[in-house]
Amino acid sequence: MIYHGNRFTLRPDASPEQVEEALESLRNQGRVIPSVKSFVVGRDFGGDYEWGAVFAIEDLDGYWEYLMHPAHRNTDRVGLPLVDRFASFDVTDDPDPEMGAKIAELHQRRYDNDAELTSLISDLGEYSGSAAPGKHGSASATVRE
Template sequence: MIYHGNRFTLRADASPEQVEEALESLRNQGRVIPSVKSFVVGRDFGGEYEWGAVFVIEDLEGYWQYLIHPAHRNTDRVGLPVVDRFMSYDITDDADPEMGAKITALHQKRYDSDPELTQLVSGLGEYSGSAAPEKH
C-alpha cells in the first residue's frame, strides 16, 4: 500500500469560496478515483501547515491512475492557484528499495506531459517532497 499525503498552507488572499472549492475537489478525488482505497482531507495539526490530505492507493499502477484522473487534474486547476506552501510525501509498506524513485518518476512523467500543470506548480511559494518537480 502507498499512503500519498499532501500538506499545504493557503495564500492569505484566498477567498472562503476558493478554499472550499479546493477542499471539496480533494474530497471528490477520494470518492471518484477508483484506485483510491480510502482517504482523509482536513486540518493539519502539529506542524507548519494548515491543511492536509492522504490517499491510500494499492500499488504504482493505481498511483498513476490517481495522478492522471480528471478529478485530480481538477484539484490542480482549482487548488494550486490558492496554495502558498505545499509538501508531498509517500509512505509505503512495499519492500522495493527503488519505490521512492519510482514514485518520483511517476510525478515527473506527469509534469513532462502537462505544461499547464508545470506552470501552476511554478506559481507556488514553496514546494517540496516526493511530488515536487525536478529542478533543471
C-alpha cells in the same frame, strides 16, 4: 499500500468560497478515483501547514491512475492557484528500495507531459517532497520562484 499525502498552507487572499471549492475537489478525488481505497482531507495539526490530505493507493498502477484522473486534474486547476506552501510525501510498506524513485518518476512524467500543470507548480511559493519537479526521490527538495 502507498499512502500519498499533501500538506499545504493557502495564500492569505484565498476567499472562503475558493478554499471550500478546493477542499471539496480533494474530497471528490477520494470518492471517485477507483484506485483510492481510503482518504482523509482536513486540518493539519502538529506541523507548519494549515491543511492536509492523505490517499491510500494499492500500487504504482493505481498511483498513476490517481495522478492522471480528471478529478485530480480539477484539484490542480482550482487548488494550486490558492497554495502558498506545499509538501507532498509518500509512506509505503512495499519492500522495494526503489519505490521512492519510482513514485517520483510518475510525478515527473506527469509534469513533463503537462505544461499547464508545470506552470501551476512553478507559481507556488514553496514546494517540497518526492513529487517536486526534477527532484526524484528527494524528500527535502524545495522549488522556489
